[in-house]
Structures are given as C-alpha cells and as structure tokens.
Amino acid sequence: MKPQYFLIVIGAITLYFLFELFSPYLKAMIVALLLAVATNSMGTYITAKIPSKFISSLVMTLFLTFVFFIPLLYCLFSFATLINNIDQQALAKMLTKFESWVALLPNDFVIVKEHLMDFIDKINIKELIQNLLSFGANLGKNSAKFILDMVLILVFYFFFNFYSAQLTSYLKSVLPLKKEDASALFFESSTVMSxxxxxxxxxxxxxxxxxxxFISFFGYDGILLGVLYGFASLIPVVGGLIMWLPIAIYEGFTVSSTNALIIALYSIIIISIVADTFIKPVIIKYINLRVVKTKANINELLIFFSIIAGLSTFGFWGMIIGPAMVTFFISIVQLLKKFSTDAQNNDINTLKKTI
Known part of the structure; x- marks a missing residue:
C-alpha cells in the first residue's frame, strides 16, 4: 500500500472516531462557529478599540448573551409561569363574549357565522387547559437541555473569537486554493452572514x-411580548400581525373595543409603516456601510424560508444554521462568478497576445 493511501485510511478512521467523540457538542460548535463568522466585522472593530484579545472576546460573548440569549431565557421562564397561571374562568368568559358577538352578526354573513359557531362548539376549555399544562411541563423538561446548549454555544463562541486569527490562518493554509482566493471566500462568507x-x-x-x-401600557408583559414580536417580525408581510391581532381581539372582547382599535392602529401605522418601511432600511444601510463596510443585498423571502427550513431540520438552532448555510452557498456562488470572470479575462488576454 502506498503511504498516501495508508494516511488517507488512517485519517478517515480518525475522523470517524472524532465525530463520535464530539457528536454531542457538534450542533453547539457549529452554531458558535457560524455566529463567530457572522460577527467577525464587529469583533474586528472591538479589537481595534480594545487591544487585548481576551477582553475583546469576552465583550463579544457578553454582547451576544445580553442581545440574544437572555431574552430567550426570559421568554422560556415567562411562558412556563404564564401557562401555570392560566385563568380558566377568564377563558370561559372570553369564549362566551365571542359567542354572543358571533350570534349578533347580520344574516349577510351567514356562512361565516355558521363556521364560527361550529368552531366555538368544538372548543373544550378543560381540554385546552390540560393541553397547555402538558405543553408547559414539556417546556420545563426541555429547558435544562436548552440552557446547557446556550452555555456551550457561548463557551465555544468565546474560544472561536479568541483564536480567530490562528484558526483562519490555519484553514487558509489547508484549503486547496490560492491565498487570495481563500481570503476572498472568508471575506464573502463573513460579509454575507454579517x-x-x-x-x-x-x-x-x-x-x-x-x-x-407600547403594549406594557395596557398591563401586559412588555418584555415577553416585545421579544415574541421581534421573532414574529422576521416573517415577511404578516409577521407583526401574528402578535398584535390576537391581543387586539382579546382586548376587544374582554376590556374595550377602543383599546383594540388603538393597538391595531399603532401596530399598523407606527410599526408596520413608519418603522418597517422608513426606519429599518436606514438602520440596515448604516450597518452595511459603517459596521460591515460593504454592500450585500439578500432577499428577505430567502432569509425567511431558510429560517423555516432550518427550524424544521435542526430544531431551534436551525434559525441560525439555516440562513448561515444559505448565505455560505451564496458566497461560494459569488466566488465562482469571480473565478469565471477572471478565467474569461485571462482567455481574452492570451488571445490578444497570440494575435
């Protein structure tokens, strides 16, 4: 057997056992690596201000903790508390009011009226409460694993940032690409992900x-609903509607129709029109030019579907893995486009020299 074949076999066997060894931590490592690549531009900016690599990596890790993980933990514990404190009488009262409202609908909407009455007849408050309590129990059961995953991601994220220069240099030397092409691949991937x-x-x-x-003025948990609205806003067109419409309906049936109207108008005018249409593009433009310092346009629908695909394939952390995989593919396509353009230019130059 030739030495290179022997080394390939030994390498494959070693990789298999390494995979088995680190398989419980692979998802956390992948998520941490993708987050480190995506926040590379911010890390470079902080390192320029704080020369100590340890402190700058710690600052990045704390930033990620406060912006992303602490809100998630708050939602997790708030959901568990909310489900355990559900008022069965309040739900029954709301259902009765809704039934009375449906009964008052004019006969012009007889088909809608019949469908709504059928829907109300199928609702069993006790069964609904039991299902919610069961969901709360499962949420509490899985929260320990979720918290452990978060801790592992933060630990790996810190070390990926701390050793980023060494890891990048080593990977560039291992890749079967020219130094400038490897640098272009890393730059494109980091830029698009960022x-x-x-x-x-x-x-x-x-x-x-x-x-x-805004919603905290109506007596709701502003932090919980704000975080949930933030996640819902990632869904194009109907994102915010998923959050404010149920709350407006609840206010309309249990408190007053005025409150429901105010919530609906604020959500549509201030958030959907002013913030989403005018303020958000300015913020994203600032991020592109001042933080990332380059322009990269990614279709929002593509991001949305990559999040959905990631969630269905990898679970919660697929929300990060899905878009990262898609953006990495886009960066490879852009690099291939560069190769194609360079090859065409070389062919033209060669042809000119021949002539």
Missing part, C-alpha cells in the same frame, strides 16, 4: 422594542 445576522437583529430589536414599550 449582513443577514445584523439585519435580523436590527429588525427584531427595533420592532420588538416599539411593540413591547
């Missing part, structure tokens, strides 16, 4: 903050 991540965060934070502050 734009996607920062755009997602900008949208979620802006719209979640506006909704959370």
């Amino acid at each position: 734009v996607v991540l920062y755009s997602i965060l900008a949208t979620a934070i802006l719209e979640g903050f506006l909704f959370g502050i």
Whole structure:
C-alpha cells in the first residue's frame, strides 16, 4: 500500500472516531462557529478599540448573551409561569363574549357565522387547559437541555473569537486554493452572514422594542411580548400581525373595543409603516456601510424560508444554521462568478497576445 493511501485510511478512521467523540457538542460548535463568522466585522472593530484579545472576546460573548440569549431565557421562564397561571374562568368568559358577538352578526354573513359557531362548539376549555399544562411541563423538561446548549454555544463562541486569527490562518493554509482566493471566500462568507445576522437583529430589536414599550401600557408583559414580536417580525408581510391581532381581539372582547382599535392602529401605522418601511432600511444601510463596510443585498423571502427550513431540520438552532448555510452557498456562488470572470479575462488576454 502506498503511504498516501495508508494516511488517507488512517485519517478517515480518525475522523470517524472524532465525530463520535464530539457528536454531542457538534450542533453547539457549529452554531458558535457560524455566529463567530457572522460577527467577525464587529469583533474586528472591538479589537481595534480594545487591544487585548481576551477582553475583546469576552465583550463579544457578553454582547451576544445580553442581545440574544437572555431574552430567550426570559421568554422560556415567562411562558412556563404564564401557562401555570392560566385563568380558566377568564377563558370561559372570553369564549362566551365571542359567542354572543358571533350570534349578533347580520344574516349577510351567514356562512361565516355558521363556521364560527361550529368552531366555538368544538372548543373544550378543560381540554385546552390540560393541553397547555402538558405543553408547559414539556417546556420545563426541555429547558435544562436548552440552557446547557446556550452555555456551550457561548463557551465555544468565546474560544472561536479568541483564536480567530490562528484558526483562519490555519484553514487558509489547508484549503486547496490560492491565498487570495481563500481570503476572498472568508471575506464573502463573513460579509454575507454579517449582513443577514445584523439585519435580523436590527429588525427584531427595533420592532420588538416599539411593540413591547407600547403594549406594557395596557398591563401586559412588555418584555415577553416585545421579544415574541421581534421573532414574529422576521416573517415577511404578516409577521407583526401574528402578535398584535390576537391581543387586539382579546382586548376587544374582554376590556374595550377602543383599546383594540388603538393597538391595531399603532401596530399598523407606527410599526408596520413608519418603522418597517422608513426606519429599518436606514438602520440596515448604516450597518452595511459603517459596521460591515460593504454592500450585500439578500432577499428577505430567502432569509425567511431558510429560517423555516432550518427550524424544521435542526430544531431551534436551525434559525441560525439555516440562513448561515444559505448565505455560505451564496458566497461560494459569488466566488465562482469571480473565478469565471477572471478565467474569461485571462482567455481574452492570451488571445490578444497570440494575435
């Protein structure tokens, strides 16, 4: 057997056992690596201000913790508390009011009226409460694993940032590409992932903050609903509607129709029109030019479907893995386009020299 074949076999066997060894941590490592690549531009900016690599990596990790993970943990525990404190009488009262409202609908809407009455007849409050309590129990059961995953991601994220220069240099030397092509691949991947991540965060934070502050004046948990609105805002067209419409309906049936109208108008005019149409593009433009310092346009529908595909394939962390995989593919396509253009230019130059 030739030495190179022997080394390939040994390498394949070693890779298999390494995979088995680290398989429980692979998802956390992948998510941390993708987050480190996506926040590379911010890391470079912070490192320029704070020369200590340890402190700058720690700052990046704390930033990620406060912006992304602490809101998620708050939602997790708030959901568990909310489900355990559900008022069965309040739900029954709301259902009765809804039934009375449906009964008052004019005969012009007889088909809608019949469908709504059939829907009400199928609702069993006790069964609904039991299902919610069962969901709350499962949520509490899985929360320990979720928290462990978060801790592992933060630990790996810190070390990926701390050793980023060494890891990048080593990977560039291992890749079967020219140094400038390897640098271009890393730059394109980091740029596209950064734009996607920062755009997602900008949208979620802006719209979640506006909704959370406003809805807290009506006695709701502004932090919880703000975080949920932030996640919902990532869905194109109907994102915010998923959050404010049920709350407006609840207010209309249990408190007053005036409150419902105010919530609907604020959500449509201030958030959907002013914030989403005018303010968000300015923030994303600022991120592109000042933070990432380059322009990269990614279709919002593509981001949305990559999030959905990631969630269905990899679970919760697929929300990060899905868009990252799509953006990495886009960066490879852009690099291939560059190769094709360079090859065409070389052919033209060769032809000119021949002539």
